[in-house]
Amino acid sequence: MTIEAMTPSISTDEFKSAFRNHPAGVAVLTAVVGDEHVAMTVSSLFSISAQPPLMGFSVSDLASSARVFNQADSVIIHMVDADSLWLAKLGATSGVTRFEDRRQWKVLPTGERYFTAAPTVVRATVVDRVRAGESTLCVAHAVELVKSDAAADQAEHAPVVYHNRTWHRLGDSSAVAD
Amino acid sequence: MTIEAMTPSISTDEFKSAFRNHPAGVAVLTAVVGDEHVAMTVSSLFSISAQPPLMGFSVSDLASSARVFNQADSVIIHMVDADSLWLAKLGATSGVTRFEDRRQWKVLPTGERYFTAAPTVVRATVVDRVRAGESTLCVAHAVELVKSDAAADQAEHAPVVYHNRTWHRLGDSSAVAD
Secondary structure (H helix, E strand, O other), rough: OOOOOOOEEEEEEHHHHHHHHOEEEEEEEEEEEEEEEEEEEEEEOEEEOOOOOOEEEEOOOOOHHHHHOOOEEEEEEEEEEEHHHHHHHHHHHHOOOOOOOHHEEEEEEOOOEEEEEOOOOEEEEEEEEEEEOOOOEEEEEEEEOOOOHHHOOOOOOOOEEEEEEEEOOOOHHHHHHH | OOOOOOOOOOOOOHHHHHOOOOOOEEEEEEEEEEOOEEEEEOOOOEEEEEOOOEEEEEEEEEOOHHHHHOOOOOOEEEEHHHHHHHHHHHHOOOOOOOOOHHHHHEEEEOOOOOOOOEEEEEEEEEEEEEEEEOOOEEEEEEEEEOOOOOHHHOOOEEEEEEEEEEEOOOOOOOEEEO
16 A cells, blocks of 8 residues: 655644644564564554454554564564563663563573463464554464463553553543443 | 354353453444445454554454445544543443434545544555454544544543453553553
8 A cells, every 4th residue: 555645744843742642552563484483562452343353553663673573473472561661661672682682581481481470471473464654563372371471460551551652550440430 | 264164262251251261452433335324333343553554453343344344445533531421321221323413523525524532543455355154343443533623632542441341541540550
């Protein structure tokens, strides 16, 4: 899909400003191709359908890990919470070694690495890729729920949201009464 | 893209439970085909790229307005805030007439209806559609920023998030200190 150069568009600034009114959940994705392991934080993860269980996310060509994500057969999706916010920050900081601390991650029988601190970890196979501008839209099929250490602790997990360059924590105080 | 019936999957319940740890921003979409105007609330809107300005969202086949959204050339995207939360509820309630109150919406020169209460309203043309399970993934190119009544009031707009069947409002109290 190509956008004609002459098509009128809103400006980049207007677009970014519009999305400042649109918060997003946060997920950290990991993948491996050969022996190259990558991790990145995305605010584009969304549920497509529950039956079959499909998710989507987009990978910008500008991401340092784009080449691996665009070739990997599978991806590990970590939904972060307030306690594992450090993981989202780790995956969002450029130039940082993601897997430096060997205590933070384990290896699945299928070869991918996952971070044990995330309360929800899903293994998904990539079933479709679509080019959109300078990004690739991925459709992934959830095939396995990984039992992370955080999932096993049975605690309440306060979800986090990214909005206007700030992280927010959801809880009773943010809930809107009906 | 077809998912083989024999491919192992996580269950629908597991999938829904996983996304309970993944909050989402809320948008209301409107579209028109012929003289059939539709509106629906989605939690799947995400930014794909700022240059060119592209967004994505998914439309379930189960949505009553799916036929129109899957044929429309353009879509009007409303980012809702705490003050226009009624609009998100309107678009999420089945069997309700969306355009009953004539004071709530206006008509664009291009023919689509938009709700004036949303602080951010973007007109986008659909540039790609991809089937994924029982849904259609749409890629839309932002072509015009619509000046809504709410946008003109220059007030602070508290964004809302949908999480685990509850609406949340973001503000200073939900922000996580760095």
